[in-house]
Amino acid sequence: MPYVIAEPCIDVMDRSCVDECPVDCIYEGSRKLYISPVECIDCGACEPVCPVEAISQDRAVDPDFEAHVADNATFFDSVLPGRDEPVGAPGGAMGVGAVGVDTELVAQHEAAG
Amino acid sequence: MSIDYSEKIPNNVDLAGDRKLQRALESWQPNFLNWWKTMGPAVPTEDVYLRTAVAVGREGWAHFDHVAMEEYRWGVFLAERNTDRKIAFGEQKGQPVWQQVPGEYRADLQRLIVIQGDTEPASVEQQRRLGETAPSLYDLRNLFQVNVEEGRHLWAMVYLLHAFFGRNGRDEAEALLQRNSGDLDSPRILGAFNEETPDWLSFFMFTYFTDRDGKYQLGTLKESAFDPLSRTCEFMLKEESHHMFVGTTGVDRVVTRAAELTRQYDTEEIGPHGGIPLDVIQKYINFHYSVSLDLFGSEQSTNAANYFTAGLKGRWQEERRKDDHVLTENSAHIDLVRDGVLTQDEVPALLALNSDLRTEYIADCENGLKRWNRVLENAGLDRRLYLPHLGFNRGVGLFSEHHITPKGDVVGPDVWEAKKDCWLPTEADKTHVRSLMKPVYEPGKIASWIAPPTKGINDEPFEYEYVHFS
Numbered sequence: 001m002p003y004v005i006a007e008p009c010i011d012v013m014d015r016s017c018v019d020e021c022p023v024d025c026i027y028e029g030s031r032k033l034y035i036s037p038v039e040c041i042d043c044g045a046c047e048p049v050c051p052v053e054a055i056s057q058d059r060a061v062d063p064d065f066e067a068h069v070a071d072n073a074t075f076f077d078s079v080l081p082g083r084d085e086p087v088g089a090p091g092g093a094m095g096v097g098a099v100g101v102d103t104e105l106v107a108q109h110e111a112a113g
Numbered sequence: 114m115s116i117d118y119s120e121k122i123p124n125n126v127d128l129a130g131d132r133k134l135q136r137a138l139e140s141w142q143p144n145f146l147n148w149w150k151t152m153g154p155a156v157p158t159e160d161v162y163l164r165t166a167v168a169v170g171r172e173g174w175a176h177f178d179h180v181a182m183e184e185y186r187w188g189v190f191l192a193e194r195n196t197d198r199k200i201a202f203g204e205q206k207g208q209p210v211w212q213q214v215p216g217e218y219r220a221d222l223q224r225l226i227v228i229q230g231d232t233e234p235a236s237v238e239q240q241r242r243l244g245e246t247a248p249s250l251y252d253l254r255n256l257f258q259v260n261v262e263e264g265r266h267l268w269a270m271v272y273l274l275h276a277f278f279g280r281n282g283r284d285e286a287e288a289l290l291q292r293n294s295g296d297l298d299s300p301r302i303l304g305a306f307n308e309e310t311p312d313w314l315s316f317f318m319f320t321y322f323t324d325r326d327g328k329y330q331l332g333t334l335k336e337s338a339f340d341p342l343s344r345t346c347e348f349m350l351k352e353e354s355h356h357m358f359v360g361t362t363g364v365d366r367v368v369t370r371a372a373e374l375t376r377q378y379d380t381e382e383i384g385p386h387g388g389i390p391l392d393v394i395q396k397y398i399n400f401h402y403s404v405s406l407d408l409f410g411s412e413q414s415t416n417a418a419n420y421f422t423a424g425l426k427g428r429w430q431e432e433r434r435k436d437d438h439v440l441t442e443n444s445a446h447i448d449l450v451r452d453g454v455l456t457q458d459e460v461p462a463l464l465a466l467n468s469d470l471r472t473e474y475i476a477d478c479e480n481g482l483k484r485w486n487r488v489l490e491n492a493g494l495d496r497r498l499y500l501p502h503l504g505f506n507r508g509v510g511l512f513s514e515h516h517i518t519p520k521g522d523v524v525g526p527d528v529w530e531a532k533k534d535c536w537l538p539t540e541a542d543k544t545h546v547r548s549l550m551k552p553v554y555e556p557g558k559i560a561s562w563i564a565p566p567t568k569g570i571n572d573e574p575f576e577y578e579y580v581h582f583s
Contacts, residue, residue, distance in 0.1 A: 002477075002480050020351070020354070022354050022355050022357075022358040023358055023362070024568075038484075038487065041357055041358055041361040041362070042325075042357070042361070042477045042480050042481070043328070043353070043354035043357040043358060043361075044328060044332075044350070044354070045350070045351060045354035048347065048350075053433075056430075056433065057430075057476070057477075059476055060430060060433065091567045091568060092567075092568055094572070
C-alpha cells in the first residue's frame with residue numbers, strides 16, 4: 001500500500017492534500033480523509049502539505065497509528081454504514097463527492113476536547 | 114512572496130531587487146531558449162494545454178491553458194521560507210539553516226547542484242523526438258508538460274548557480290547547455306541520462322523508474338542546510354509528481370492493453386495483434402529499473418557520508434526519522450557478493466546512506482509492480498511482473514563486477530551472455546516496439562498498443578484537443 005492518512009487527520013480534514021494529488025485519489029469520509037491504495041501513485045505530493053503530518057508512506061507510519069494502514073484500505077474495500085456497496089476504486093474522488101461516513105476505527109475515535 | 118509574472122523571468126525571489134543577478138540570468142535566457150529550440154521537442158505545435166505555476170503556497174499553484182511552448186513562462190520559484198528552520202542532521206544539527214553558501218562547502222554544494230541540474234535538460238533531449246510517435250493527443254500533451262517542467266527545473270538549478278556561486282556558477286550554468294545526452298564528446302554526467310528514450314514504452318518506464326529516482330534525490334536535497342536549495346527542491350517535487358503520474362499510469366495502460374489482447378487472442382504472443390507482449394514489458398522493467406538503481410551511486414560512499422555530516426544532503430524523510438540524525442554510532446547492512454555468494458556486510462550507517470536511499474526507492478517500485486499485477490489479476494491472467502534483483506545488470510557499485518540474474522543467482526559471464534536476451538530488451542524487441550510507434554493525433558483516438566486513460570487532464574475529457582499543431 002502506498003501513502004496513508006492516519007489519526008491526526010480526524011476532525012481536522014484540512015484538505016490541502018486533496019488539492020495536491022495529481023490523480024484525485026484522496027476521498028472524504030465524515031471526520032477523516034482516506035487515500036485509495038489502488039489509485040495512489042506514490043508520488044508523495046500530499047505528504048508535505050498536511051499541516052498536522054497525518055500523511056506518510058505505509059512503511060513509515062508512526063507505530064501508534066499503525067492500525068490506520070489497514071484502515072485506509074478498509075474504507076474502500078468494505079461496505080461502510082448506510083451504503084450498499086464498497087467505495088471501491090471509482091477513479092477519482094471529485095466524481096464521488098464526500099462519502100460522508102467513516103470506518104469503524106475512525107467513527108469510534110473519541111473527539112478531542 | 115508571490116510570483117511576479119510582469120518580469121522577463123517570472124520569479125518569487127525578488128530578482129528586480131538584485132539587478133546584477135537579474136542581468137546575469139537575462140543573459141542566460143536567450144541561450145536557454147536557443148537550446149530549447151534546437152534540443153527541445155521536435156514536433157512543431159501551435160499551442161499545448163499546459164500547467165503553469167502561478168503560486169507556491171498551499172492555496173493552489175497551477176493554472177491550465179493552451180500555451181505556445183516557446184512562450185512558456187519558465188521561471189524561478191522557491192517554496193515559501195520558514196524563518197525558524199533549523200538544520201535537521203549532521204554535526205551542525207539544531208543550528209539555523211544557511212541563507213548563503215559557507216565557503217568550506219562551496220565546491221561540494223556546487224557539485225551537487227550541477228549534477229542535479231544536468232539531469233533536467235538531459236531528459237528533454239532524450240525525449241526530443243517522441244512527439245513524432247505519440248499514441249494520442251493526451252499523451253503528447255503529457256510529454257510536453259514533462260518537458261517544459263524539466264526545463265523549469267533547469268532554471269531552478271541555474272538560479273542557484275548564478276545567485277550563490279559567482280563566476281564558477283555562471284560557467285557551470287553555461288555548461289549545462291553545452292553537454293548533450295548521448296554526445297560522445299560531451300555527454301551528460303549520469304549514465305541513465307545518456308541512454309536513448311526511443312519509444313513510448315521507454316518513456317513511460319523512464320518517467321516511472323528514473324523520475325522516481327528524482328523524487329528521492331530531490332527529497333534528500335530538500336533536507337539541505339542550504340535553505341535556497343531546500344526551498345527550490347521542495348517546489349520541484351510538486352512538479353515532479355506529474356511526471357510520476359505520467360509514468361505510473363502510462364505503464365498501467367500498456368499493461369492493461371497487453372492483458373486485453375492476451376485474453377482476446379488467448380496467447381502472450383500479441384505482437385502480431387498490435388500489442389506489446391508482457392515478456393517485453395518485463396524486459397523493459399528489468400532494464401529501466403536496473404539503470405535507475407545505478408543513479409543512487411555506490412553502496413558505500415564517503416562522499417555521501419561527508420555530505421550528510423556537513424548538512425548538505427539529508428536522508429529521505431530526515432525529520433521524521435527516530436534516531437539521533439548524526440549516525441556516528443549507528444550501523445547498517447549492505448548487500449554484496451562475496452566468494453560468489455550474495456551476502457550482507459554490516460558497515461557504519463554514515464557510509465551506507467546511498468544504500469539507505471535506494472532501499473526507500475525500491476519500496477516505492479515494489480508498489481508499482483503490485484499495481485500492474487493487480488491489472489493482470491483483474492484480467493484473469495496468471496502471469497505476474499516483478500522487479501529484478503537489485504544486483505541485476507548493474508553498472509555502478511558493488512554488484513557491477515558480477516553477473517546476477519533477475520531472480521538473484523550469481524552466474525558467470527558465459528551464462529550471462531547466453532541468457533541476457535531473455536532478460537533485457539533485444540534488438541528484435543526494440544524493433545517490434547518501435548514498429549508500433551505510429552502517431553495518433555486525432556482527438557479521442559488512441560494507438561493499438563495502449564489503453565486510453567481513465568480520465569483526462571484538469572477535468573477535461575480524453576477527447577479534448579490538448580495540442581494544436583502548426
